[in-house]
Amino acid sequence: MYPTRSSNTTNRNAMDRKIAIDPVTRVEGHGKVTLHLDEQNRVKEARFHIVEFRGFESFVKGHPYWEAPLLVQRLCGICPVSHHLAAGKAIDQIVGIDPEDLPPTATKIRRLLHYAQVFQSHATHFFYLASPDLLFGVEAPAEKRNIMEVAVANPELARKGIQMRKFGQELIQAIAGKKVHGISVTPGGVHKGLSKEERTFFLDGKAIPSVDTMIAWSLEMVRFLFDYREQHREWMDSFAAFPSNHLSLVAADGALELYDGKFRVLDATGAKAMEDAADSTYQQLFSEATETWTYLKFPYLKSLGRENGWYRVGPLARLNVCEFISTPLAERERQAFKQLSSNSPNNKTMHTHLARMIEVLHCAELMKELLLDDSLDQGELVRQGKHRNLGIGVIEAPRGTLIHHYEVDDSGMITRCNLIVSTTHNNEAMNRSVRWVAEQVLDSKPEITEGLLNQVETAVRAYDPCLSCATHALGQMPLRVSLFDAANQLVDEKIRE
Amino acid sequence: MKKSLLIGIGNSGRQDDGLGWAFVEQVEQEACFQGDCLYRFQLNIEDAELLSQYDQVFFADAFAGELPGGFALTPCHPQPDTAFSTHLLSPACTLYLCRQLYAQAPQAWLLTMQGYRWELKEGLSAKAQANLEKALKYFRTSCRESGELASFSSSQQS
Numbered sequence: 320m321y322p323t324r325s326s327n328t329t330n331r332n333a334m335d336r337k338i339a340i341d342p343v344t345r346v347e348g349h350g351k352v353t354l355h356l357d358e359q360n361r362v363k364e365a366r367f368h369i370v371e372f373r374g375f376e377s378f379v380k381g382h383p384y385w386e387a388p389l390l391v392q393r394l395c396g397i398c399p400v401s402h403h404l405a406a407g408k409a410i411d412q413i414v415g416i417d418p419e420d421l422p423p424t425a426t427k428i429r430r431l432l433h434y435a436q437v438f439q440s441h442a443t444h445f446f447y448l449a450s451p452d453l454l455f456g457v458e459a460p461a462e463k464r465n466i467m468e469v470a471v472a473n474p475e476l477a478r479k480g481i482q483m484r485k486f487g488q489e490l491i492q493a494i495a496g497k498k499v500h501g502i503s504v505t506p507g508g509v510h511k512g513l514s515k516e517e518r519t520f521f522l523d524g525k526a527i528p529s530v531d532t533m534i535a536w537s538l539e540m541v542r543f544l545f546d547y548r549e550q551h552r553e554w555m556d557s558f559a560a561f562p563s564n565h566l567s568l569v570a571a572d573g574a575l576e577l578y579d580g581k582f583r584v585l586d587a588t589g590a591k592a593m594e595d596a597a598d599s600t601y602q603q604l605f606s607e608a609t610e611t612w613t614y615l616k617f618p619y620l621k622s623l624g625r626e627n628g629w630y631r632v633g634p635l636a637r638l639n640v641c642e643f644i645s646t647p648l649a650e651r652e653r654q655a656f657k658q659l660s661s662n663s664p665n666n667k668t669m670h671t672h673l674a675r676m677i678e679v680l681h682c683a684e685l686m687k688e689l690l691l692d693d694s695l696d697q698g699e700l701v702r703q704g705k706h707r708n709l710g711i712g713v714i715e716a717p718r719g720t721l722i723h724h725y726e727v728d729d730s731g732m733i734t735r736c737n738l739i740v741s742t743t744h745n746n747e748a749m750n751r752s753v754r755w756v757a758e759q760v761l762d763s764k765p766e767i768t769e770g771l772l773n774q775v776e777t778a779v780r781a782y783d784p785c786l787s788c789a790t791h792a793l794g795q796m797p798l799r800v801s802l803f804d805a806a807n808q809l810v811d812e813k814i815r816e
Numbered sequence: 817m818k819k820s821l822l823i824g825i826g827n828s829g830r831q832d833d834g835l836g837w838a839f840v841e842q843v844e845q846e847a848c849f850q851g852d853c854l855y856r857f858q859l860n861i862e863d864a865e866l867l868s869q870y871d872q873v874f875f876a877d878a879f880a881g882e883l884p885g886g887f888a889l890t891p892c893h894p895q896p897d898t899a900f901s902t903h904l905l906s907p908a909c910t911l912y913l914c915r916q917l918y919a920q921a922p923q924a925w926l927l928t929m930q931g932y933r934w935e936l937k938e939g940l941s942a943k944a945q946a947n948l949e950k951a952l953k954y955f956r957t958s959c960r961e962s963g964e965l966a967s968f969s970s971s972q973q974s
Contacts, residue, residue: 396857447861466861467896467909470916478917481862488862 415704439487446480
């Protein structure tokens, strides 16, 4: 039941070769990497494959629209709240309610739920998945690169990570009834508000560390990562770095916006790659290409085409796209972050970790604002308007832009569903990151080493991909690296199970 | 009285994988256990913090291998593992993290009950149900005698 590691190695003269990393570890879900080398060991091709499929878009057809937020959150045990909210925003429109028409209290509750989710998801990624690479280095033995060793080497960091994740989860539970797969959204509103007593739990620091402590710890982590970048500047600035477009929702005034806004895309120089657009227009803006070797599609901007229209989403993109952050501490750190790229878009993939932690700080500040808001248990919670047959909900999930699209018949049964999740948006960027590592690390070192494997994974991990969401599948993550010659004969293989 | 925790691990939607939950459910209904009861699909890292709040912890889980007598009760000691997944921890590994991070080492036992069917379906198989009854009978007796998990010896098996 619990993973072990094994290896199987054979030697053979090779000309063209293929290396597979299957699956990538310390990411959410199941994917693999294949690298094709020519006779000179130069990378001909690098691919990040998503190899599982579950088909939620089909499952929900024929179900009543009000079930969508409950059904689709089962896509994932990590970010169910994000799917719950995106589906909720979509079905609001089915009952005739646009985001601006939602009851103010319902909007606040949903936002608080969202910020708690982003907070705990980002904390989980940093402390559980990414920190072993940063603390011990990508070349550290595999046995070292896990949360157990983080606990041994830096128990204070690990304890804070656990408490931060717990804070977010407790808040999710207070709002939605459960830490995972709870229910808050109802068509046109929310099921319940948050009483003063419930809010006090998160403010007074008696039962759990308070939201003020969360802010302080978040700030500590931001400073830790700035310091880390100073100490590892060359690696942090260059590893898997490449220019790209950046997509995110943004508020009407240009502020970082996680719950509801308009699309903005900047190119690698900071110029707008398209005019800002309403999120409901996504079908006019994006196309999705497919490849036979992966279930994950490749979205791109129609206006720029497949070759030039790909982009990144997520924390790095959001901090590039927004003009400012509405909360003071996070805004101060954003300004410092912008200095790292001379106020131009930051295309340094590893800086995503820093951007992610600045968002943690932002969410902590926002949670405090809302927890101090006495209107969270006052006023109407649900509104309904005139039935429509189409609903499109878009939010900025922890990993990036998340699009839910539902069409229903006049009786309210879902006839079509389209989900474009954050990890799908990042597909091209993740593939390019894999290629970068392959070209920079593998070209002159054809032997498969643990360090090589992990560097490929480190590049993918920066995006915090949720592969279960991306293909709407679930799976474990054993790791297999296979080396094939030109005749597709196995030359070398290492396996983690 | 020592503070005690009973955790059922599993998934009632996967047939006999629901043994752990069924065990806790029954214990709760009978109120034969003086402590807190919880259900988990799997143990996670943050459960280390939870364990640190208890003197005694009892894990109940299904077992896919052979168990003479249908169930087994063994002491559970802190033990690290190098699994790469953070989505599930063994009870021993969770105890290890509890000790490393919170300097707490609650007494712990692992009750495993043999299961036979693991498909996407609710309800225990007849043989698993029988194993559950045996484990419950043993547990009731022990709780009645002392009301605490400390009554269990270091290693017992039916």
